[in-house]
Amino acid sequence: GDSVTQMEGPVTLSEEAFLTINCTYTATGYPSLFWYVQYPGEGLQLLLKATKADDKGSNKGFEATYRKETTSFHLEKGSVQVSDSAVYFCALSEPYNFNKFYFGSGTKLNVKP
Amino acid sequence: DAMVIQNPRYQVTQFGKPVTLSCSQTLNHNVMYWYQQKSSQAPKLLFHYYDKDFNNEADTPDNFQSRRPNTSFCFLDIRSPGLGDAAMYLCATSRDVTSVFHNEQFFGPGTRLTVL
Numbered sequence: 001g002d003s004v005t006q007m008e009g010p011v012t013l014s015e016e017a018f019l020t021i022n023c024t025y026t027a028t029g030y031p032s033l034f035w036y037v038q039y040p041g042e043g044l045q046l047l048l049k050a051t052k053a054d055d056k057g058s059n060k061g062f063e064a065t066y067r068k069e070t071t072s073f074h075l076e077k078g079s080v081q082v083s084d085s086a087v088y089f090c091a092l093s094e095p096y097n098f099n100k101f102y103f104g105s106g107t108k109l110n111v112k113p
Numbered sequence: 114d115a116m117v118i119q120n121p122r123y124q125v126t127q128f129g130k131p132v133t134l135s136c137s138q139t140l141n142h143n144v145m146y147w148y149q150q151k152s153s154q155a156p157k158l159l160f161h162y163y164d165k166d167f168n169n170e171a172d173t174p175d176n177f178q179s180r181r182p183n184t185s186f187c188f189l190d191i192r193s194p195g196l197g198d199a200a201m202y203l204c205a206t207s208r209d210v211t212s213v214f215h216n217e218q219f220f221g222p223g224t225r226l227t228v229l
Contacts, residue, residue, distance in 0.1 A: 044220040
């Protein structure tokens with residue numbers, strides 16, 4: 001079945017460091033891919049998304065490219081800030097059942113000043 | 114601002130005492146979802162409504178029920194909460210699940226349930 005695998009955390013970085021959080025997926029066809037962010041005590045917020053191969057989603061300095069050949073959707077940011085500390089979830093929705101989302105287990109990011 | 118609202122943010126109940134969590138939305142979305150999220154885990158879909166059409170996940174326990182009296186409101190009822198039901202419960206909505214361009218889910222802030 002469909003699934004999402006993302007790197008385990010926590011990831012601890014210093015401010016202004018480069019961030020990569022790996023995400024790979026298993027799906028039939030061409031799913032839509034998402035990154036959601038969850039700040040402490042809050043719900044999930046959409047960070048970015050991509051709906052077809054080679055699309056690049058971007059928002060607030062974060063980027064991720066839909067790579068069909070490697071079934072990946074890695075999240076990157078060139079210079080993290082303390083305010084980026086949160087849990088990041090990679091997710092996919094099925095191409096034939098758009099309301100069904102599969103979430104990865106989440107990666108906690110800690111950014112130190 | 115259009116949004117998804119969950120009340121209460123924190124709920125404490127006793128073992129076996131029924132509890133209801135509520136969700137409302139001002140987005141006028143036709144799909145509403147309930148997820149259970151335990152600590153350090155991914156959200157787990159319990160069920161969703163497409164308009165009034167209820168869709169239960171196969172592994173959702175019978176202890177969990179839902180009601181959607183109108184487009185704006187959706188309720189999660191836990192008939193006899195056990196200690197294992199302590200979790201964050203997230204409500205989400207989406208606008209149109211017939212198009213890949215509209216299937217983004219919008220989440221509420223969640224209700225943290227404690228079972229004593």
